Amino acid sequence: MTPSASVMWFAGHEVRLAWREMLGMLTAGRRWRPRSVSLLLIVFVIFLHLPAYAVVGRFADVQTPLDQSTAIVITASIFLAWALVLSQAIESVTRVFYARADLDLIMSSPAPLTNLFSVRIAAIALTVTLMAMLLATPFVNVLVIGGGARWFSAYAVVIAMGLSASACAIAITVGLFQLCGPAKTRLVAQIISAVTGAGFVIALQVAAILSYGTLSRFAVLTSDAAAAFAPEANSIVWWPARAMLGDIAALVPLLAAGLILLGSAMAIFSPRFSNYVASAAPLAQVRRKKVARRFRPGSRRNALRRKEFILLWRDPWLVSQTLMQLLYLLPPALMLWRSFGDGAGAFIVLAPVIVMAAGQLAGGLAWLTISGEDAADLVTTAPLPANTIIAAKIEVVLVIIAVVFTPMVVGLALVSPRLAAVTALATVVAAGSATAIQLWFRVQARRSQFRRRQTSSRIATFAEAFSSIGWAATAALALVLPIASVIAGAMTAGLMALTWKISPVRT
Amino acid sequence: MSATHAALELRGLTKRFDRPAVDGLDLTVRAGEFYALLGANGAGKTTTLRMVAGLLRPDAGSVSILGIDALADPVAAKQIMAWVSDEPMIYDKLTPLEYLEFVAGLWGCDAETAERTSHELLASLGLGPHLHERCEGFSKGMRQKVALAGALVHEPRLIILDEPLTGLDAVSARHVKGLLQDRVRSGCTVIMTTHILEVAERMADRIGVIAAGRLIAEGTLAELRQQNGQGDTSLEDMFVALVDGAPVAA
Numbered sequence: 001m002t003p004s005a006s007v008m009w010f011a012g013h014e015v016r017l018a019w020r021e022m023l024g025m026l027t028a029g030r031r032w033r034p035r036s037v038s039l040l041l042i043v044f045v046i047f048l049h050l051p052a053y054a055v056v057g058r059f060a061d062v063q064t065p066l067d068q069s070t071a072i073v074i075t076a077s078i079f080l081a082w083a084l085v086l087s088q089a090i091e092s093v094t095r096v097f098y099a100r101a102d103l104d105l106i107m108s109s110p111a112p113l114t115n116l117f118s119v120r121i122a123a124i125a126l127t128v129t130l131m132a133m134l135l136a137t138p139f140v141n142v143l144v145i146g147g148g149a150r151w152f153s154a155y156a157v158v159i160a161m162g163l164s165a166s167a168c169a170i171a172i173t174v175g176l177f178q179l180c181g182p183a184k185t186r187l188v189a190q191i192i193s194a195v196t197g198a199g200f201v202i203a204l205q206v207a208a209i210l211s212y213g214t215l216s217r218f219a220v221l222t223s224d225a226a227a228a229f230a231p232e233a234n235s236i237v238w239w240p241a242r243a244m245l246g247d248i249a250a251l252v253p254l255l256a257a258g259l260i261l262l263g264s265a266m267a268i269f270s271p272r273f274s275n276y277v278a279s280a281a282p283l284a285q286v287r288r289k290k291v292a293r294r295f296r297p298g299s300r301r302n303a304l305r306r307k308e309f310i311l312l313w314r315d316p317w318l319v320s321q322t323l324m325q326l327l328y329l330l331p332p333a334l335m336l337w338r339s340f341g342d343g344a345g346a347f348i349v350l351a352p353v354i355v356m357a358a359g360q361l362a363g364g365l366a367w368l369t370i371s372g373e374d375a376a377d378l379v380t381t382a383p384l385p386a387n388t389i390i391a392a393k394i395e396v397v398l399v400i401i402a403v404v405f406t407p408m409v410v411g412l413a414l415v416s417p418r419l420a421a422v423t424a425l426a427t428v429v430a431a432g433s434a435t436a437i438q439l440w441f442r443v444q445a446r447r448s449q450f451r452r453r454q455t456s457s458r459i460a461t462f463a464e465a466f467s468s469i470g471w472a473a474t475a476a477l478a479l480v481l482p483i484a485s486v487i488a489g490a491m492t493a494g495l496m497a498l499t500w501k502i503s504p505v506r507t
Numbered sequence: 508m509s510a511t512h513a514a515l516e517l518r519g520l521t522k523r524f525d526r527p528a529v530d531g532l533d534l535t536v537r538a539g540e541f542y543a544l545l546g547a548n549g550a551g552k553t554t555t556l557r558m559v560a561g562l563l564r565p566d567a568g569s570v571s572i573l574g575i576d577a578l579a580d581p582v583a584a585k586q587i588m589a590w591v592s593d594e595p596m597i598y599d600k601l602t603p604l605e606y607l608e609f610v611a612g613l614w615g616c617d618a619e620t621a622e623r624t625s626h627e628l629l630a631s632l633g634l635g636p637h638l639h640e641r642c643e644g645f646s647k648g649m650r651q652k653v654a655l656a657g658a659l660v661h662e663p664r665l666i667i668l669d670e671p672l673t674g675l676d677a678v679s680a681r682h683v684k685g686l687l688q689d690r691v692r693s694g695c696t697v698i699m700t701t702h703i704l705e706v707a708e709r710m711a712d713r714i715g716v717i718a719a720g721r722l723i724a725e726g727t728l729a730e731l732r733q734q735n736g737q738g739d740t741s742l743e744d745m746f747v748a749l750v751d752g753a754p755v756a757a
Contacts, residue, residue: 295608295611295618295619295622295625296608296618297617297618298618299615300612300613300614300615303608303609303611303612303613304612304613306612307598307601310600310601310605311598311600311601314641315600374597374598374599375596375597375598377562377590377592377596378596378597378610378613379613380560380561381560381561381562381588382585382610382613382614383582383583383586383615384582384613385582
């Protein structure tokens with residue numbers, strides 16, 4: 001096989017792997033026909049056009065030249081989307097370094113490694129870009145339908161974003177390798193990935209709260225202060241926004257920049273990729289000396305709880321996820337602090353935010369403790385009733401939820417005891433519901449499979465999300481329209497009952 | 508429970524998946540003996556042992572462990588039993604000592620005694636230099652040794668091992684074999700499946716051969732030779748003669 005043929009063959013292999021991986025993610029490993037998956041995906045994307053219309057519909061008629069305020073909003077939105085794509089790209093690159101099982105085979109093959117890793121970098125960029133395109137499709141289509149064909153150029157902007165984000169992700173990950181070493185890169189990259197995705201929105205919200213006392217990020221973007229800092233109308237900063245609106249003079253350099261960035265990343269990092277992969281492989285052999293401590297006495301249940309706490313504490317996903325939850329809570333907390341003394345009215349918005357966050361965090365924790373049991377045989381053969389084991393695991397979830405959310409509720413209690421009571425009750429119910437769903441739909445899995453937990457059961461995933469939303473809405477309505485909260489609460493309880501009815505535990 | 512009870516007594520044990528995996532199996536293992544359960548791939552060995560360990564619920568039959576009905580009172584049965592599978596399932600983020608502390612805690616052992624035993628066990632298995640390293644960097648053999656130490660730390664009276672020597676180097680395998688023989692000498696019962704027939708030949712007091720979920724031969728090596736009418740045949744030749752052509756269950 002000639003070098004070029006081997007590259008083409010490897011590219012085909014990569015595309016096949018990426019396709020099967022995506023299929024596996026969508027079907028949870030079950031046997032589905034690709035046609036059924038595609039159909040489901042199309043229906044889902046069509047459904048997404050409704051929320052997309054609500055978000056971007058009003059921008060469809062925007063014309064060039066852009067007024068400054070609109071230019072800032074569009075540019076900031078593009079940057080936010082780019083940050084999210086970058087976050088996904090960092091995650092993908094980290095996975096290639098640490099988790100791809102075929103690296104030993106590739107590195108022991110006689111094929112030129114530089115070519116192979118160039119293909120792999122290109123495959124990362126392709127996957128990331130396709131995913132971004134998929135998510136952007138409803139938004140772009142809404143703009144095309146409302147504002148004309150010129151908006152089709154937004155797809156090209158998304159491609160440029162995917163290419164440049166992939167290149168930056170590779171540079172960041174390699175930089176982390178050199179800065180932190182292979183042992184810490186995975187954790188740091190996961191944290192950066194989580195923070196990058198949410199950081200921009202949160203920063204805007206924080207600025208809005210500090211300046212205007214509102215959670216709306218548009219308050220900052222459309223403010224005079226932002227306009228004062230904005231560069232001239234012909235600045236390069238506005239190119240993405242102009243390209244989005246069909247300005248070819250801005251679009252072509254943007255696409256070219258994306259391609260050049262990716263090409264540079266491939267040229268610079270491909271020859272060294274095998275070194276990074278090789279140094280990541282023995283990562284786990286790094287010694288972690290710690291001070292010896294005595295065995296602690298305690299009940300069997302206590303032993304289980306202690307083990308769960310240690311494992312959760314040492315879980316990189318959980319560290320990054322909790323950090324993200326805390327980041328999301330930062331704007332409401334700031335608002336609480338800033339508006340303290342203005343009365344309870346301004347804080348009603350905090351209740352659903354806290355309840356929602358508690359439900360989501362509890363769902364993740366419950367999966368890790370209940371389903372993500374790495375030594376399932378050991379725990380099952382231990383002399384404890386199954387109920388005791390489950391109870392100990394649930395206690396761990398609820399304790400962590402209590403530790404994370406109690407300070408917020410205490411803060412609310414200083415403003416309005418009623419608000420605090422409603423928030424606390426709804427937080428407990430939301431966390432309990434999410435935990436119950438994970439319990440009903442539990443499957444034996446390894447903790448490292450967490451990324452795929454949402455594909456193991458579609459019903460559990462949607463039920464968890466809707467129960468969190470439902471309890472959050474119930475809490476908000478309880479504070480403003482109690483009668484409506486009874487209806488919302490009853491609907492959410494009904495959803496829980498239905499979920500239980502169709503869960504594997506019941507059937 | 509009395510000392511006269513068999514360590515393990517199976518009566519009519521049955522488990523079906525899409526076809527019978529274990530088919531009305533009767534088996535008795537005496538207390539204090541080293542019993543090797545042999546069989547071809549899919550013969551029903553692992554399914555049998557998983558039912559004994561409480562990891563699978565039988566469709567029919569009974570399981571008695573040192574006189575305790577394991578199906579009626581699984582907690583009491585598990586208290587005196589340990590299970591080690593061929594695929595060591597330990598926690599990557601725990602150190603060997605933390606893992607053993609957890610296991611000892613689950614079995615309700617005295618913390619001080621468990622700590623001393625843990626150090627001794629890990630040292631005897633060659634893991635002394637790795638006590639404070641997380642298991643995520645361990646080779647399969649090292650992980651298997653940690654799992655084995657976990658099985659022994661609570662001083663079980665019945666140890667069930669499914670292919671425990673898989674992945675171990677020669678020195679480690681010898682350590683493990685020595686450790687198991689010490690346990691048998693101190694009155695513990697060991698039931699082990701293995702595909703390494705030489706190990707069964709050298710270590711086992713009695714050998715059972717299973718095919719299609721049924722026991723097709725059982726006895727000491729000498730008894731097996733006598734049953735098969737061959738005075739000096741190796742276990743391997745006898746095993747092949749016994750299972751060759753036997754149907755595969757699951």
